[in-house]
Amino acid sequence: MRSGASHRAVSEQLGVPPGTVTWWRHIDRKKRGEVTERAPVECPRCTRKSIDGQAYSYLLGLYLGDGHIISREKQHHLSIFCTATWTGLIQEAETAMRKVMTRPRISHRERRGCVEVKSFSRHWPCLFPQHGPGKKMDRLIALEQWQKDIVDEFPWDLLRGLIHSDGCRVNNWTTKIVRGERKRYEYPRYFFTNKSDDIRRLCTDTLDRLGIAGTHCTRDGRPFNISVARRADVALMDEHIGPKH
Structure with a gap:
């Protein structure tokens, strides 16, 4: 390593984990009194x-x-x-x-x-x-x-992160009787699902700030789901959030 060999090369040559080689390198430097500079604070x-x-x-x-x-x-x-x-x-x-x-x-x-x-x-x-x-x-x-x-x-970036993690965009469907005939209608819908009341509230507060109507839907009797179904709101979220990919 003093002649320029990498940690990975030494690890493969000796058949030991890279972390072990790193530790050996640290001990060697310490014995020889080498002082390693700490990386500057990045926070x-x-x-x-x-x-x-x-x-x-x-x-x-x-x-x-x-x-x-x-x-x-x-x-x-x-x-x-x-x-x-x-x-x-x-x-x-x-x-x-x-x-x-x-x-x-x-x-x-x-x-x-x-x-x-x-x-x-x-x-x-x-x-x-x-x-x-x-x-x-x-x-x-x-x-x-x-x-x-x-x-x-x-606010859109927070909402985008929430939807990309614990949310989804789905196509719902329903049926209606039109002139005596039952017809099927499909419509897009966004969901955000989280068991934390505080995180759901953060989501709904952001939706309110953006002028988007979100409603709570129950799951097992508890309001874990937030739904956005109004056509104009879904179109706006499509513009700013986009699908997971």
Whole structure:
């Protein structure tokens, strides 16, 4: 390695995991008194640098829907779960992470039927103070003022993130009797489904801000679903949100 060999090359040559090689390298440097420079802080909240509000609002929606943060000592990783066939969504999640945090280490982990997009940084909890133990539906989810300011400026991006994570666009159908004949009618409809009352309220507040009529639909007797069915509203959401792909 001192002569320029990569970690991966050494790992393959010796038949040991790359992490083991990294650890050996760290111990070797420590014994020889080498001082490694720490990477500069990348967190826009800690450095008070400007944040890409559009990317953040979208990523916030993804996090509230299908994301979580895992915390360990001196390390945190943000995970967004995407259906494996939605390669466009996977790429959009990664792009949003890179725009929000300037130098994230991002990886994809394939799971059964989905892909976990993971970004490692100890500063993700700074950007998502809603992080905490347990499920989001079991704890308070309230935006801080700086988050509200971003969402107020980019409401469509938050709504897009919510729909792309815990929402869908479907074609509903119904029948009507017209001149004695039963006819079938189909119409598009958006749904957002989440068990957290706070997250659903954030969704409906955003819909209200955008002038879109959303109604609650019950599932198992509880209002887990928010529906948007009015033709003009669906057309407006088609224009700003678009399908998962």
